[in-house]
Amino acid sequence: MIGVECIFTWYWIADLCAEKGIPFVLGHALYMKAIHGGKAKNDRIDSAKIAALLRGGTFPMAYIYPREMRPTRDLIRRRNYLVRKRADLISHIQNTNSQYNHEPFGRCNITHKCRREEVLGHFEDPDVQMSMEVDFALIDQLNVQIRAMEKHVY
Numbered sequence: 001m002i003g004v005e006c007i008f009t010w011y012w013i014a015d016l017c018a019e020k021g022i023p024f025v026l027g028h029a030l031y032m033k034a035i036h037g038g039k040a041k042n043d044r045i046d047s048a049k050i051a052a053l054l055r056g057g058t059f060p061m062a063y064i065y066p067r068e069m070r071p072t073r074d075l076i077r078r079r080n081y082l083v084r085k086r087a088d089l090i091s092h093i094q095n096t097n098s099q100y101n102h103e104p105f106g107r108c109n110i111t112h113k114c115r116r117e118e119v120l121g122h123f124e125d126p127d128v129q130m131s132m133e134v135d136f137a138l139i140d141q142l143n144v145q146i147r148a149m150e151k152h153v154y
Contacts, residue, residue, distance in 0.1 A: 005050065014067075027061065032053065079149040097119075
């Protein structure tokens, strides 16, 4: 049996084990760290800890995605990353508004194109306006990419 800590490079070894008929288990990285802890970390120490967890029956298993589902999983994770980046940009616009002590934008979606002039009108300084325009341009591009991913997956 081969046990591997769940890091981004586990696909190839899982596939190799499947081809060779070797039992493979994937360990949940966060739980493994909590179980064996320790300050020193290298491959020799890690492999000894993994072997001890496997022998002792305390190996915290993670789900092994089937080979055919991994690309979709990776695409969905990438979409999630882009959604978080878009949220960061929206937060930047709202925080900049607060930083200059302006009235809040309200509950309406500030990223709608019909609201852009209103948002830009909150700021007199051309440098701040330019920063907001850059944020809006990035939000627009992220929206295009996110929609394309959703259309592809769903």
